[in-house]
Amino acid sequence: MLFQEIWRSGVSWDDEINQQCFEKWQTWLKLLPEIENLKIPRCYRLRTSAGQETEIQLHTFVDAGENGMAAAVYLRYAEKGKVECSLVGVRTRVAPLKYLTIPRLELQAAVIGARLAHLISEGLTISITKYVYWSDSRNALSWIRADHRRYSQFVATRVSEILDLTNVSDWKWVPTKWNVADEGTKWQSRLVLTSDIKWYKGPDFLYQREEEWPVTPDKMVEPMDELQANIHVHTETQRMAVPINNFQSLRGMVRATALAIRFLRNALSKCFTRISGGLTSEEIRNAEVFHFHAAQQDAF
Template sequence: MQNVWRSGVNWDDAIGAKEREEWQSWVRLLPEIGNIRVPRCYLNASTSHNIQLHVFCDASEAAYAAVAYLRADLKGEVSCTLVASKTRVAPLKPVSIPRLELMGAIIGLHLSKLIKQEVTLPVTKTIFWTDSKNVLHWIRSDARRYNQFVALRVGEILESSNPFDWRWVPSAENVADEGTKCNQYERMDGDSRWFRAPEFLVLPPKMWPETHLPGSTALEVLHHIQIEPTSNLPLSTIMPKAERFSKWEKFRAAQRNVLHFLQRLMRKPAQSKHLQLALSCPTIEGAENLIILNCQLEAFGEEINCLQRGLCIMPESSGLKEESTQQKAFNLMRKGQLFCQARVLLLHSSLISTIVSTTTYITKSL
């Protein structure tokens, strides 16, 4: 059904030849379901004091599944019985196999909790089996190292189970693999290993598959990189968007709040001298100066570089074309005032003239 959905066929159209063959192959298997006989009795479980619940998990590109068995040991006589299973088709959105394996582990966990709630027998130990070493690495590591998808599911697993109850099993012996693949040649009777449990479960625990996890595969790890502060970062990175404010007063107040927040947050002094000055006294005036300085840096980066290097020659492409305006701008810059172009504004009725670019959003809105 999922492949038919992926093919994009309409409701009234015939499905493709490949999907039709797969469908007919599946339909031919249905009559064989009548040959299946599942024992309802948990052998030796009522008299045994050593009852274990073994849950096998697996996944493929098509589905993920979990199947659970009760293992009852009565004076060395071991019997294994199928209890329940659960299978889910893989999402339509492509998901990596390791993530699908983790989703299989989750339904295995849910299945074990349901069984222990409904079965009245005293289960002494629960063991989970998976052939994915990626999943085992995630479960036995710090969940905070991984991204949200992995971290949330690993956290759920750790809340309800012991990490060392999760063990590795070879893919050839993982019975849950049969629930993740559609094989038309699979035996559909009660003698298949799906209904009888893996053969190694009747053996002593020392003969079970051993779990060896050499080194972390580092899949899905979140790498936290410490980035040193640099003075090359533009001031615009700490400024609200001017387009969001209809009034100049609201914009200045928002910038002041940002400076207050940064003042409490920063442990090291800022490398930018202008930012250091603004953070030392985060007032409305300081926020206003920082906003205008950012406009100047965006519009006249080349001119400011010339002044900082001690050059008195303006670039030919500079918008400061009038000689009087150029000289005023140079004088303002040398005196530590703000450096701008083209339009003179008197802020707060101040007598200090500030030249700002007419192309900025702030200038147009004032």
């Protein structure tokens, strides 16, 4: 985030950065010594087992802001009323220099979370009984639940990848205050770097029963700004001069059409000689072509 801010300020390589960026740089440097006191347990569980009676779930939290995107994956062990949660992996990305709306960034964060959870599940040797993906973006969840082919290429491509890696029913809504991935998307000058914070242990509701978890709304307002532009084509249908439904044979319909075309030619043409007598092969062939064109125009 700091590198991008310096880049946007327009400073060249050999010039000094502005005072605001310099203060953020000094603040970041002061955080480095605190990392030496941070201790993260190597084992995912301390009080539960990985037996057959233990339910093991993989929870993925995704979030995005104007400065970046983040995804955090947790393992949840539930055994005989005891629950343990531990951080497995995190992936963060800064927002691109090219402007993207917050809903689009939220959708991209969902893609990052789906990829990370898929990578972790392939690397783990334990059996996962349930996958849950949490997002506080109603727009992103609406896109994932809807027919992605109706949306723009940006949305459709990313939703398609999400559906290849996850199930729609596994995506849930979570309030922003309970979304731990929110902490990875903002610049924070003061951090509490201890192993007992929710960033490493997961949100508090994961330690409760599933009935007490956040409830996902059944209906969400569908965002309209990413829908594909539809082109409506209006065509005029011409009524047939010969009612083809009144004929029982193709030969009778073609001969009646040839006579109708001859009548119109004789009535409207002043420069040609009137035609009389029996129908010629050319008139019959022209009548057949007329019906071929009419059928193609009606069907295609």
